[in-house]
Amino acid sequence: MDKLMTNKWFVRIASFVIAVLLFISANFELQSDKKAIGFSTSPDIDTVTIENVPVEVYYDMENLVVSGIPDSVDVTLKGAKALVTAAKNQRDFKVYVDLSDPNITIGSRTVTFKISDLNEKLVATIEPEYVEANIQERVTKEFPVEAEYDPSVLADGYSAEPPTVSPQTVKVTGAKETIEQISYVKAMIGLNKDVKETVNGKATVRALDRNLNNLDVIIEPASVNVTLPISIPSKKVKINAVQKGKAKDGIRIKSLSVNPKEVTVYGKEEDLKNINNINVNVDISKVTGDTELEVKLPQSDDVKKMSVSTVKVKVQTDHVVDEDEEEKEKEDQDQEQEEQIEQHKEEQTQTQEPQKQQEEEQEVSVESKKLTNLIIGITGLDENQEVEVEPKTTDITLMGASQDLKNITVNDIVVTADVSQLTEGKHDVPLSVKVPDNVEWELSSSTATVSITQKEET
Secondary structure: OHHHHHOHHHHHHHHHHHHHHHHHHHHEEEEOOOOEEEEOOOOOEEEEEEEEEEEEEEOOOOOEEEEOOOOEEEEEEEEEHHHHHHHHHHOOOEEEEEOOOOOOOOEEEEEEOEEEOOOOOOEEEEEOOEEEEEEEEEEEEEEEOEEEOOHHHEOOOOEEOOOEEEOOEEEEEEEHHHHHOOOEEEEEOOOOOOEOOOEEEEEEEEEEOOOOOEOOOEEEOOEEEEEEOEEOOEEEEEEEEEEEOOOOOOEEEEEEEEEOOEEEEEEOHHHHOOOOEEEEEEEOOOOOOOEEEEEEOOOOOOEEEEOOOEEEEEEEEEEOOOHHHHHHHHHHHHHHHHHHHHHHHHHHHHHHHHHHHHHHHOOOOEEEEEEEEEEEEEEOOOOOEEEEEEOOEEEEEEEEEHHHHOOOOHHHOEEEEEOOOOOOEEEEEEEEEEOOOOOEEEEOOOEEEEEEEEOOOO
16 A cells, blocks of 8 residues: 555546546536436626716817717626626726827717727627717807896895906807807806895806707806895985873973984885885873983884884973963063064164164165076085075165165175975075175065975985
8 A cells, every 4th residue: 555655656646536526526517407417517608788888089189079979888798707797897898989080070970889908708789889979170269257146036125236257258168069159158146045145156157059058068167256246225214203192291392302313224216215204103191201212113014124223212391380370471471572572663763763864964876786697595404405496596686875786796695595494395485685785685586495305325
């Protein structure tokens, strides 16, 4: 036995037998349909479809644009299962279209998909097998960008000024035919509902044809900075304090003063035109003396917001005296006023008598002079008010000595209407006249009609 183990031929034969047995064992299979034992030496064949395999296109990218070729295709592989499985998992093969020929012509052509880097023992089928490609000249052109937004998302009463874009132009690159179809280059501003504040952000730029269809082009930059100023119209109006209720016995309301005197209201421009003041009701039924009340301002539906929601009203009062005493006090005041009037008449008579006597003693030549189209000036106008005067001019007749009238011109006469105590609306105002000394005058019209309105907020 030891001799056999040391014989090299015995060892070689034994090794061969063992190898054969191992091969038989590896390829042994049970034939179920024939109930017999057989051997299989051919590999398993498998077929698999790999979807969405990327397509590479080779062409002159600096001067041409190729369209019509899909981004991906489906590839069916057939062959040994092990090789198919490896190709499916690794996906190290490529599907491509070769249009790199420098002499290629512009226009449409049928192109076939090709595959590379695939094991030669596998059979590949590409779906689709070929497509119609369109080859065009590559063109770059500059276009202005127009920003757009949906005005319906603005809060009620608010409005937007024209949006601004930066940069104002972009470069668009694509096929010449496509570039020629561009009618609009727009940047759509995305807005939320009920916008009340200015919007700053970025917007994607799109190239559109005349029917507002997106065009397949390259835009640089792809997005732009946009600003959409949003505001609401406003107007300053006066606040009027209005008494409500009945004052307590013995209390009389002397005055009501409001602080602040004005409020800024915000809303639609057409609604604000009808708002000239806001009346705030002051309940005087609980007032017992001088006091300061904080009162809420009423807000109508036309007003979207106000600069202040409450105001302070200062109430000044008088204590009412007994009715008999009040009547007696009034009679005393009337009597005193009559006495003052009589005294004034006596003084005027005493002054006029020497003058009359002097006039009788001297022979003076009295003449008249008429000046026309004197502009009526306005005094006492609040800076927040506007005024219109009708008529705007008047005529004046001057009477006096000829030497006094001789050098008087329209520049020496001042005609004014004082509106310092007037509220908004139309008023007939007496005219005041300033003339040189020793001259009497008479206006063609002693009053003028004045219309006072509140200035609109700018």
